[in-house]
Amino acid sequence: MGRLNIVERRVERFLREPPSVRNAAGVIVVATALIVVGAGVLITLVDGDEYPDLETGLWWALQTVTTVGYGDVAPSKLSGRLVGALVMLEGIAFIAIVTAVITSTFVARMTREAEAARVQNVASEREVFEKRFDELDRKLDRLAAVLDNRA
Amino acid sequence: MGRLNIVERRVERFLREPPSVRNAAGVIVVATALIVVGAGVLITLVDGDEYPDLETGLWWALQTVTTVGYGDVAPSKLSGRLVGALVMLEGIAFIAIVTAVITSTFVARMTREAEAARVQNVASEREVFEKRFDELDRKLDRLAAVLDNRA
């Protein structure tokens, strides 16, 4: 039973806090924040006519990364459109990874209890079989004692 | 077999209606509805020129939270854009969580029958082994009876 408890604990801990999925969530949120701020600053530098201040630049970067894209401000120069292309593609990665992190957390939560039930199931089978082995052992020892006694 | 039936029922019930995932679905739908209405009201208060009535405010909030973003109406003041930023980010959470809830429900549905087959598999193995143990037991008892009889 000791071994099973270790397995159970390990499985539960892992499913509760999978390290690489959590890392992915942190990395994408930080990367997206940096790209929005960076692109917001950059677009005011390369396309100052359309983006006169940082507020407009950040507003455009945020509506691009979330794929809302009102188009009230949009880059018309090649340099600004290249910045936009980067933000759009990062936006897809952002949405995909956020969705993936939440989905895999939900799947893990649903798997966890099923897994716990399965581990308990195997543990119960093992206990039953151990008792049967003990019983056979005991009977064989008794037979051996009878035979040895008579010899 | 009684124990296995309990496990089977527990696993099936859980996979059919995982409580926290259902809660997540309810929470995000209610939160999104509240944010759309709240943002629709708020935007008419802070940017009355662009949003003259509640209809326009709600129409903008809905096209923002769904990331459609026509841009037929868009906030031009900082206060309105801050409201917009909140709605955009909530929109990403909305889409991600709705997708995650549906996906994990599908994955659970596909896992359910595989799990049931596995539980039945373990149950069948157990039954076979129990019969083998019974047989060995019976033979040992017979040997003991023969030896005891002769003593």
Add this chain to the structure above:
Amino acid sequence: MGRLNIVERRVERFLREPPSVRNAAGVIVVATALIVVGAGVLITLVDGDEYPDLETGLWWALQTVTTVGYGDVAPSKLSGRLVGALVMLEGIAFIAIVTAVITSTFVARMTREAEAARVQNVASEREVFEKRFDELDRKLDRLAAVLDNRA
């Protein structure tokens, strides 16, 4: 082994073609097509100024359901915006369900071979234990024969 083959076949067939997930895919594609066509027709009826022909109506419905939302045509009347709200929300359901169907198909494909390996694993354990039981059985029968012979 016969029983295990049945389980294996059942699990494999189910994971390869899960009926309700496939149904979901079919239902959402048909529902989305119907809503795009229906909304495209309806918008020309309720907002004929903005949407003079069916082509414009369908073009708007498609860019709304996919959440692209150029905004080159957008409803300005309440009736048209209500049609738009329906299409937007259906668009979220469309994207979420399409993503969920593809994701759960991928997860099932990855689970399938792991499951097959596990079934084979259990089958191999069973075979090994069956042989051990056979061996014990054979030895007990021999002991019984020796004792019976001597009696």
Add this chain to the structure above:
Amino acid sequence: MGRLNIVERRVERFLREPPSVRNAAGVIVVATALIVVGAGVLITLVDGDEYPDLETGLWWALQTVTTVGYGDVAPSKLSGRLVGALVMLEGIAFIAIVTAVITSTFVARMTREAEAARVQNVASEREVFEKRFDELDRKLDRLAAVLDNRA
């Protein structure tokens, strides 16, 4: 134990690099890149008034496939809108498949360690039972030796 190691290795390798999911990722990225470039070229040919150069065509194709849809440039002719419809639908497939690939990779990563724990669990059970069988075997051999000796 040899057999279990093979199973363990096979499961781990498969979960680490599932061939068809990786293929799906590669195929959708290449297909999307080709469609963006193809649609960008095509739209300048069929709607030269709105799209005077390739830069504008590619810029429109990218904002369409990512569902950003600023609407700073949008096709007004039927031919251009048909190209747009194709890019929009491909965009949904792109986002759905990218999300599905990342999600199933995360789910696989979370499943991997749970699976490894389970395989080890079964291996440990097997080892315990093998020892019990060995013990019974040894005792039966001893009984047989005692009886044969006396005969």
